[in-house]
Amino acid sequence: MALARVVSFEEVSKAHMDKMSQEMGEGAPPEGVPAKEFIALYDPETEKSLAIVFFDTEDDYRRGDEALSAMPAGDTPGRRTSVSKYDVAVRMST
Numbered sequence: 001m002a003l004a005r006v007v008s009f010e011e012v013s014k015a016h017m018d019k020m021s022q023e024m025g026e027g028a029p030p031e032g033v034p035a036k037e038f039i040a041l042y043d044p045e046t047e048k049s050l051a052i053v054f055f056d057t058e059d060d061y062r063r064g065d066e067a068l069s070a071m072p073a074g075d076t077p078g079r080r081t082s083v084s085k086y087d088v089a090v091r092m093s094t
Contacts, residue, residue: 004086005068008049014044017040024040047078
């Protein structure tokens with residue numbers, strides 16, 4: 001079963017989200033993060049963001065979580081307020 005790492009942020013500027021979008025569109029996940037998919041949600045009115053990173057296995061999740069947790073605070077889009085782990089129960093795209 002796939003797993004998702006869901007991280008919430010506050011104090012996220014639109015400029016930072018634009019920069020992150022450009023950087024993520026140009027490359028692969030950060031080194032050491034065996035992610036299969038990444039989704040970022042952003043509310044510009046409240047300057048809040050959710051980052052959802054999908055992993056295929058528990059081992060991939062563990063390695064990715066360690067690498068992402070070790071990232072310098074300046075590499076994140078804002079002030080991290082929570083990190084949660086979820087089983088991906090349903091996943092659909094059209």
